[in-house]
Amino acid sequence: MAIFSTTYTFRFRLLSPFVAFLALLVASNCNDGVRRRSTPTRSALRGLWKNLGLSRNNSSCVQYDVKYFTQNLDHFSFTPESYLKFQQKYLINSKHWGGASTNSPIFVYTGNEGYIEWFTQNTGFMFDIAPKFKALLVFIEHRYYGESMPFGGIDVAYSNSSTQGFLSSTQALADFAILITDLKKNLSAENSPVVVFGGSYGGMLAAWFRLKYPHITIGALASSAPILYFDCITPPESFHNVVSQDFKSESENCFKVIKESWKILHKMASTHRGKTYLRRAFKLCRLGDFDNLEDWLYSAYYEAAETDYPTPANFIQNLPAYPVKHMCKAIDDPSASRNILDRLYGAANIFYNYTGNLSCFDLGGSDPHGEEGWQFQASTEMVMPMDDDPIKSMFIAYNVSYENDEKRCESQYGTKRRPHWITTEYGGHNIKRVLKRFASNIIFFNGLRDPWSSGGVLEDINESVLAIVAEKGAHHVDLRFATKDDPQWLRDVRSREISIIEKWLSEYYSNLPL
């Protein structure tokens, strides 16, 4: 999940549109239904998978049909504008579905901030378990992302808050509710139980969907869903503390070098000569990129912590297993230059250029996952304050200020943030007390290497609202495709998730006569 800061777009700047292009290619090859895209050859695909660092066989290929559903712009009001329509994209895979006649289940991914294909490819768990459950798979794109764009397209939709203002989590949940209800009706599958899955913001949506729409879903797997990172339930410095601890856990020196680097970067940035040096040291394509250098490095650190997966993966970037370890190795390398900037460059080069294809870094790059709308969400309701602990944070001189963000929101969108809205609408304070006697059937997975875990639910709430915590886990690692190299703890996490979902289904079927 992106966090709100000027760093936001940096994660994409070097990958250029390649990942987005790749995503479409992979998806298209496996489609077996409507609205097929042009298809690359199978050998080309194998090469792409290889580049992605994934090892897939054909049987678990990401396959789906692409469909569209007509939604109202606004579900909660009845103004003339509320009746404006847009097309919401969803992907569907019925290969293993047992069908409506057997009330076989429907597994729905509650899409988050980006192209739905991106999340679909990174939620292999659903494909992996579909045969066992004879489940229909549905991946719904979040409004205002990807193709699910109101007002005819992004240019108008994102042009100002009069059009973009209908981008909100509550509208998105209602979209899901309406689409799922209609889909079940069309499939004559009214009695098929729905389980929702989501990771990161999608995980929050999955959990909130179970809380708000229990009549539509029987349970939710909310993976790495920081539903407590609002309204200061979680101390604002927690996110940076986890990132910092990840790096510190690899080496004390790594942590120290990064922590001290900000002062050096500031100092060098104060002279023209220093800037020229920095440009060369970090192989920036343009001198203008310099202004974004600190944000670019910050993103590399926190996103490496998020995606510190035990196997190679290409979620945000194409990375080796345990990227934080690799980055710290570059910083600590005894054979490397003694110059601290060269060492930072080495770490950044691992994060942004693990394949070694780039000769220089373009910090004014693109948004291959289509996440731009998150800026608006962070400027309105998704207010997750960040701060730094002077001892524990390695970002202490890199300042993210609530006040600065607030000003930026107002100047960029003309919106005023509603920092208490998420907890008012969905809860969060005293969650154990509140949900102990209320909710049921939610799994909160968190990996403690993931900085977002600091805002996650880390303890069981009652006998069916359960926390699964993996000490070595990263951001929704459980949702990734299983690989032969997965460590045992990850296999155990997934086994437990599967057995919990089995229990939900079994209880549902036993209650079906009601």
Place this chain on the structure above:
Amino acid sequence: MAIFSTTYTFRFRLLSPFVAFLALLVASNCNDGVRRRSTPTRSALRGLWKNLGLSRNNSSCVQYDVKYFTQNLDHFSFTPESYLKFQQKYLINSKHWGGASTNSPIFVYTGNEGYIEWFTQNTGFMFDIAPKFKALLVFIEHRYYGESMPFGGIDVAYSNSSTQGFLSSTQALADFAILITDLKKNLSAENSPVVVFGGSYGGMLAAWFRLKYPHITIGALASSAPILYFDCITPPESFHNVVSQDFKSESENCFKVIKESWKILHKMASTHRGKTYLRRAFKLCRLGDFDNLEDWLYSAYYEAAETDYPTPANFIQNLPAYPVKHMCKAIDDPSASRNILDRLYGAANIFYNYTGNLSCFDLGGSDPHGEEGWQFQASTEMVMPMDDDPIKSMFIAYNVSYENDEKRCESQYGTKRRPHWITTEYGGHNIKRVLKRFASNIIFFNGLRDPWSSGGVLEDINESVLAIVAEKGAHHVDLRFATKDDPQWLRDVRSREISIIEKWLSEYYSNLPL
């Protein structure tokens, strides 16, 4: 609760603004805080209470302070318009509150379609039990009713769907959530448990509030809340069947006379002479009132059924105990004229003129309870279809057609109804199966004399989502002030409600350390 038809305003036409005026007088006398209104003498009040058919002593007088809270127009979107403000009125009584230091409870009435004073005066149960629970009482007015009017007033707010479109149940629930959260913070009463109460539409809101905002309320008493009268979960003819059965239970003849009267009324309406006769027979003030005669009679029947209370009451009209029995007596009276129209007049005269003050009926009257906005709600989301069973209904020739309503909605407001929205947003289908393992702490009270009970929850769902059903009860009779003449069954209902609420509170306090 009003139902959507052209009959809507008829319940008010004869009472003129007297009830509204009276309501304000009564409220004002008991205020002991801010924004006091001019105060009538105590002897004048005694007279007013007597006219209302109520016997009240000073200790249970309806007392409150009037306050206002600033709300955003739209909670679910972030357009510039969403930030427009309006003042939401609420009434508060802290006379018996144990205070924040003891975490004493807060009882909140979730206001429905009308002036909040109207519901406050008809929810004496909350005043009756406040001392026992040391509870703070809060009655929140629903947006777009009473004084809680966006856009500076009703003239603009109701002028078209661009302004009125923000009148919706979801926005209202969010208003409640925000107001309660803010109020608790201001009172430093964050740990005081909130129990919500509501009758009719307010009862639906109370139940939905517990379902959607369990982090804000620990339980809901949803009285006469027809949450299943949507999307054909309840057969559309059910409402009229109950009204008809109420009249039939008094006498078979009463039912038959009413059932046959529609044909006679139609026939007479086809000639000028017939119209003149009807005007005279029903003592209509103006010949023009004739066009509304059928609706006026229809309203008298169904509203008498709704308010078939065991003691005199003035909720919709000033009525004796068991008004349906009185109306049937008028129809069956062996000493009355043999003319069927005279007998219908006798019944209508009981409903609309029990005090005998009116010399003629003005069918173009006013809206003393401020319910006009319900028309818009029924034209958008509150779609509760009505139909007639040819055998069981006494309204068989009085036709309420979904298609006609649909056309009227579109022509009046330019809105298209969303008949599946309520069940999509709040559920309702298979409610037992859905809520069995999910919800907790809701009481659904229904009186089977009340036609709305047909859309109520009449069976326990789990050990804490409970149905209390009173065979002889009418529309939210349990919420009314206790009187010395209350039958035992009504005392038992209230005792049970009190003991259930006690249990919720006790559980809450035992979980407070969590």
